[in-house]
Amino acid sequence: MPSPAIDVRGLQKSFGSVRALDGLDLTVQPGQVAGFLGPNGAGKSTTIRVLLGLLRADGGTARLLGGDPWRDAVDLHRRLAYVPGDVALWPNLTGGQAIDLLGRLRGSVDPVRRRDLLDRFELDPTKKARTYSKGNRQKVALVAALASDAELLILDEPTSGLDPLMESVFTDCVREASAQGRSVLLSSHILAEVEKLCDTVTIIRRGRTVESGTLDEMRHLTRCTVRATTDRDAGVLAGLPGVHDLSVDGGSVTFDVDNDRMDQALRALTELGVRSLVSNPPSLEELFLRHYGDELAARNGAGRGAA
Amino acid sequence: MNTLTGTGHLIRFVLRRDRLRMAVWTASLVGLLAMTVPTLAEMFAEPAQRMARAAVMATPTGIVFGGPGYGLEEYRLGAMVANEMTQTLLVALAVMSVLHVVRHTRAEEESGRAELLRANVLGPSAQMTAALATNALVCAVIGGLLTLVLVGNGLAAADSAAFGGGVALAGITFGALAAVCAQVSEHARGAGGLSFLAVGVLFMFRVVGDIAERGGSAPSWFSPFAWAQQTRMFDDLRWWPLALYAPVIAVLFALAYSLAGRRDLGAGLVSARPGPAGAGPLLTGVFALHLRQQRVSIAVWTAAVALFALSFGTLVSEIDVMAGQNPELMARMGLDATNMTEGFLGMLVLYVVMATVAFAVLSVLRTRAEESSGRAELTLAAAVGRIRWMGSAVLVSVLAATLMLLLGGLAMGVGAGLVTEDAGWIRTVAEASAAQLPVVLLFVGLTTLLLGVAPRLVGLVWAWYGYGLVVAVFGLIMDLPEWLLDAGPFQLLAQPPTEEFDAVPFLAVLAVAGAAAAAGLGGFRRRDLVGA
Numbered sequence: 048m049p050s051p052a053i054d055v056r057g058l059q060k061s062f063g064s065v066r067a068l069d070g071l072d073l074t075v076q077p078g079q080v081a082g083f084l085g086p087n088g089a090g091k092s093t094t095i096r097v098l099l100g101l102l103r104a105d106g107g108t109a110r111l112l113g114g115d116p117w118r119d120a121v122d123l124h125r126r127l128a129y130v131p132g133d134v135a136l137w138p139n140l141t142g143g144q145a146i147d148l149l150g151r152l153r154g155s156v157d158p159v160r161r162r163d164l165l166d167r168f169e170l171d172p173t174k175k176a177r178t179y180s181k182g183n184r185q186k187v188a189l190v191a192a193l194a195s196d197a198e199l200l201i202l203d204e205p206t207s208g209l210d211p212l213m214e215s216v217f218t219d220c221v222r223e224a225s226a227q228g229r230s231v232l233l234s235s236h237i238l239a240e241v242e243k244l245c246d247t248v249t250i251i252r253r254g255r256t257v258e259s260g261t262l263d264e265m266r267h268l269t270r271c272t273v274r275a276t277t278d279r280d281a282g283v284l285a286g287l288p289g290v291h292d293l294s295v296d297g298g299s300v301t302f303d304v305d306n307d308r309m310d311q312a313l314r315a316l317t318e319l320g321v322r323s324l325v326s327n328p329p330s331l332e333e334l335f336l337r338h339y340g341d342e343l344a345a346r347n348g349a350g351r352g353a354a
Numbered sequence: 355m356n357t358l359t360g361t362g363h364l365i366r367f368v369l370r371r372d373r374l375r376m377a378v379w380t381a382s383l384v385g386l387l388a389m390t391v392p393t394l395a396e397m398f399a400e401p402a403q404r405m406a407r408a409a410v411m412a413t414p415t416g417i418v419f420g421g422p423g424y425g426l427e428e429y430r431l432g433a434m435v436a437n438e439m440t441q442t443l444l445v446a447l448a449v450m451s452v453l454h455v456v457r458h459t460r461a462e463e464e465s466g467r468a469e470l471l472r473a474n475v476l477g478p479s480a481q482m483t484a485a486l487a488t489n490a491l492v493c494a495v496i497g498g499l500l501t502l503v504l505v506g507n508g509l510a511a512a513d514s515a516a517f518g519g520g521v522a523l524a525g526i527t528f529g530a531l532a533a534v535c536a537q538v539s540e541h542a543r544g545a546g547g548l549s550f551l552a553v554g555v556l557f558m559f560r561v562v563g564d565i566a567e568r569g570g571s572a573p574s575w576f577s578p579f580a581w582a583q584q585t586r587m588f589d590d591l592r593w594w595p596l597a598l599y600a601p602v603i604a605v606l607f608a609l610a611y612s613l614a615g616r617r618d619l620g621a622g623l624v625s626a627r628p629g630p631a632g633a634g635p636l637l638t639g640v641f642a643l644h645l646r647q648q649r650v651s652i653a654v655w656t657a658a659v660a661l662f663a664l665s666f667g668t669l670v671s672e673i674d675v676m677a678g679q680n681p682e683l684m685a686r687m688g689l690d691a692t693n694m695t696e697g698f699l700g701m702l703v704l705y706v707v708m709a710t711v712a713f714a715v716l717s718v719l720r721t722r723a724e725e726s727s728g729r730a731e732l733t734l735a736a737a738v739g740r741i742r743w744m745g746s747a748v749l750v751s752v753l754a755a756t757l758m759l760l761l762g763g764l765a766m767g768v769g770a771g772l773v774t775e776d777a778g779w780i781r782t783v784a785e786a787s788a789a790q791l792p793v794v795l796l797f798v799g800l801t802t803l804l805l806g807v808a809p810r811l812v813g814l815v816w817a818w819y820g821y822g823l824v825v826a827v828f829g830l831i832m833d834l835p836e837w838l839l840d841a842g843p844f845q846l847l848a849q850p851p852t853e854e855f856d857a858v859p860f861l862a863v864l865a866v867a868g869a870a871a872a873a874g875l876g877g878f879r880r881r882d883l884v885g886a
C-alpha cells in the first residue's frame with residue numbers, strides 16, 4: 048500500500064498558554080477525499096498550517112506525501128495546492144495575474160484548464176483584487192489550485208464565501224479532481240458538503256480527534272432513528288437495552304436505537320403489529336451534534352442539544 | 355440627515371484609543387522645549403557666544419534648520435528659542451497631525467472598520483470631523499503647554515503665546531491638508547505619502563524664500579511653515595501673520611468635506627480600472643512580486659528625494675553672497691565660502707541619508723504586512739522557501755535604497771555644480787552620500803534581524819532612528835556627552851566632505867549589516883509564520 052498523502056499522529060501545538068492542538072490524528076489515503084470537521088477554533092486551520100510548514104509542531108508527527116512538512120516544505124509544495132479560508136490577495140494585481148503568479152510559483156499553470164475554470168466559476172480575471180468580494184477572492188485561489196496538476200489539494204473552508212450555484216460548481220470540481228486520482232483534504236463546517244463529497248471524515252474538538260473513519264463506519268457505531276406505527280402500545284420498548292429517547296403518541300412511536308441493538312429492537316417491534324416503519328441512518332449533522340451536543344446544551348442553558 | 359450625528363461619541367472614542375500616543379507626543383515635544391530653553395540660556399550666557407551662534411544661524415544651514423532669522427542682530431534667549439526651536443516643533447507637529455488624521459480617516463475606511471461604524475447611527479462626516487477635532491485639540495494643548503514652558507522660563511507672555519499659537523495653528527493646518535489627501539487615495543499609505551510630499555514642498559518654499567532674503571521673501575509666504583515665525587516673536591511682535599492660517603484651514607476643511615461628500619465609502623477619487631487578464635512574462639517569481647508591490651513607492655520616494663536634493667543643492671549659490679556681505683564675521687569664525695559650502699552640503703547629505711533610511715525600513719517592513727494580511731501564507735504555500743521569500747524582499751529594499759541614496763547625492767551635486775559652475779561638486783557630493791551607504795544597509799539588516807528573530811520588537815528600529823534624528827539635530831546645541839552622540843546611527847561613519855573618508859568603519863558597518871540580515875533570514879526560516 049502506498050504511503051498516506053497525509054499522516055498526522057498526536058500533533059501538538061501551543062500558542063503561549065493556549066493549546067491549539069492537543070494530540071490530533073488525521074490520515075488521508077491517496078486518492079481519497081477526506082473531510083475535516085470541527086467548529087470554529089477547533090484547530091483545523093492550525094493543523095493545515097502545520098502541514099504546510101508555516102507553523103512548527105511542538106510534538107507528535109506529521110508526514111505529508113511521504114515527507115516532513117517543515118523540512119521539505121518547498122519540494123512538497125510543488126506537489127500540493129492550497130486554498131486558505133480567508134484569501135488575501137495583492138490589491139493592485141488583477142485576479143488573472145494572481146492566478147498566474149501562484150501557478151508559476153508552484154510550477155506551471157495549465158492554460159486550458161485555467162480558462163475552463165474561469166468560465167465555470169464565472170470569474171472576471173481583469174478586475175483588480177481590491178475590488179473583489181470575499182467569494183471572488185476565494186474563486187481566484189480555487190482556480191489557481193484546481194488549474195494546477197497538484198496531487199494533493201488542501202482546502203480550508205473553501206466555500207464559505209461562495210453562493211449555492213458556485214458551491215455546486217465547486218462540488219463538481221472536487222469530484223473531478225478525485226476521479227483523476229488526486230487526494231483532497233477538505234476542512235469545513237458545512238456538513239452537507241462533507242457528506243456529499245467525502246470518503247472519510249475526521250471530527251476534531253479542541254485540538255483533538257474525537258471520531259474518524261468512513262461515514263458508514265461512523266454510522267455503525269451510532270444510532271438510527273426509527274419511526275413506526277403499531278397496533279399495540281409501544282411503551283414496552285422503553286425497557287429494551289440500546290433504545291433511547293422513546294416517545295409514543297397514540298399509535299405512532301419514535302425512538303433512537305444503537306446500531307448493534309437494532310435486531311432486538313425490531314423483533315420487539317414486530318410483535319406489536321407494525322403498520323408502517325421508517326428507519327433513518329444518522330445524518331452527519333447528528334453525528335456531529337452528538338459530539339458537540341453537550342457544548343450546545345451548556346450554551347443554551349438547558350434543554351437537549353442533540354436531535 | 356444630520357451629517358455630524360455621533361461626532362461626540364467618536365471624539366471620545368478617538369481620545370480613548372489614542373490616549374497613550376497623544377500623551378507621548380505631547381510629553382516629548384513639551385519636554386524637548388523644557389529641556390532646551392535652560393540649556394540655551396546656559397550655553398550661550400555671554401553676548402559674544404550668542405553673536406557667534408547668530409552668525410551660524412544666518413548661514414544657509416542655519417536657515418534650513420532655523421528660520422527667517424528675526425532677532426539675530428541682538429541674539430537673546432527669546433530670539434534663540436524662536437530661531438532654534440520653531441522649525442523642529444513645526445515639523446514634528448506636521449508629522450503628528452498627518453499620521454493622526456490619516457489614521458482616523460482613510461486607514462479606518464481601508465480596514466473596513468469605518469463600514470462597521472457607518473452602519474450605525476453615525477453622520478457621514480462624523481469620522482473626519484472627529485479626526486480633525488481631536489487633532490486640533492492635541493495641537494492646542496501642545497501649543498498651550500509650550501507657551502507655559504516659555505513663560506515659566508521668564509520670557510515675555512505675549513511673544514510666548516505667539517510661539518505656542520503659531521505652532522498649534524500650523525499643526526491644525528497640516529491636519530486639514532492630510533484630510534484632503536485622505537480623500538484622494540484609496541490607501542492610507544498613499545494618503546500619508548501624498549500628505550508628507552505636500553508638507554515637504556511647503557517646507558521647501560519656506561527655505562528657498564528665507565535663504566533668498568533675511569526675513570523671508572515671496573516664496574516664504576506661500577508656506578504655513580513661515581507664518582508661525584513671521585510674527586517676529588521676541589523681536590518685534592506682530593500678530594497678523596497668524597491670521598493667514600484661518601482662511602487656509604477653512605478652505606482645506608471645505609475641500610475635504612466636499613470631496614468626501616462626492617465619493618463612496620472606501621473609494622478614492624480615481625476608480626480602479628480593469629487590468630490584464632493574465633500575468634506578463636516578468637511576473638514570474640517572488641523577487642518580481644516584491645518589486646512589483648513596491649514599484650510605485652520606490653519611484654515616488656526616489657523622485658522626491660532627488661528633487662529635494664537637487665533644489666537644496668542649488669541653495670549653495672547664496673553662500674558666496676553671504677560670505678561677500680560679511681567677510682569679517684566669516685573670518686572670525688574661521689569660515690570661508692568653500693568650507694561653508696562643504697559644511698552645508700554635508701548636512702544636506704545627512705538629510706538624504708535620513709530619508710533613505712526611513713524608506714528602507716518601511717520597505718523591509720512591507721514583509722510584515724504581507725505576513726499579517728495572509729498573503730505571505732498564500733505565497734509560502736507554493737514552492738517558495740522562506741529564505742528566498744524574505745531574501746528577495748530584502749534585496750529589493752537594498753537595491754532601491756542604494757539607488758535612492760546615490761541618486762540623491764548625485765542630484766544634490768548637480769544642483770550645487772550648476773549654480774557654482776564647478777562640476778567638481780558633483781563628484782564631491784556623490785562620494786559624500788556613497789560614504790553613508792553602510793548606515794542605510796545597517797538599518798535594512800537590523801530590521802530584517804528583528805523581523806526574523808523578534809518581530810514584536812521591530813519598533814526598536816524606529817526608536818534608534820528617532821534617537822539618531824534628535825541627536826543629529828540637537829546634539830550640537832544641547833552639549834550632550836560624546837558617547838550619547840556616538841550612540842546615534844548617523845554619527846557612525848566619517849562624513850565627507852568635511853571629514854576624511856575612513857574605510858575601516860565603512861567596511862565594519864557593512865559587515866555588521868550583512869551579518870544582521872543573515873541572522874534575520876535564519877530566524878525567519880525557523881519561526882512560525884504569524885497568521886492573519
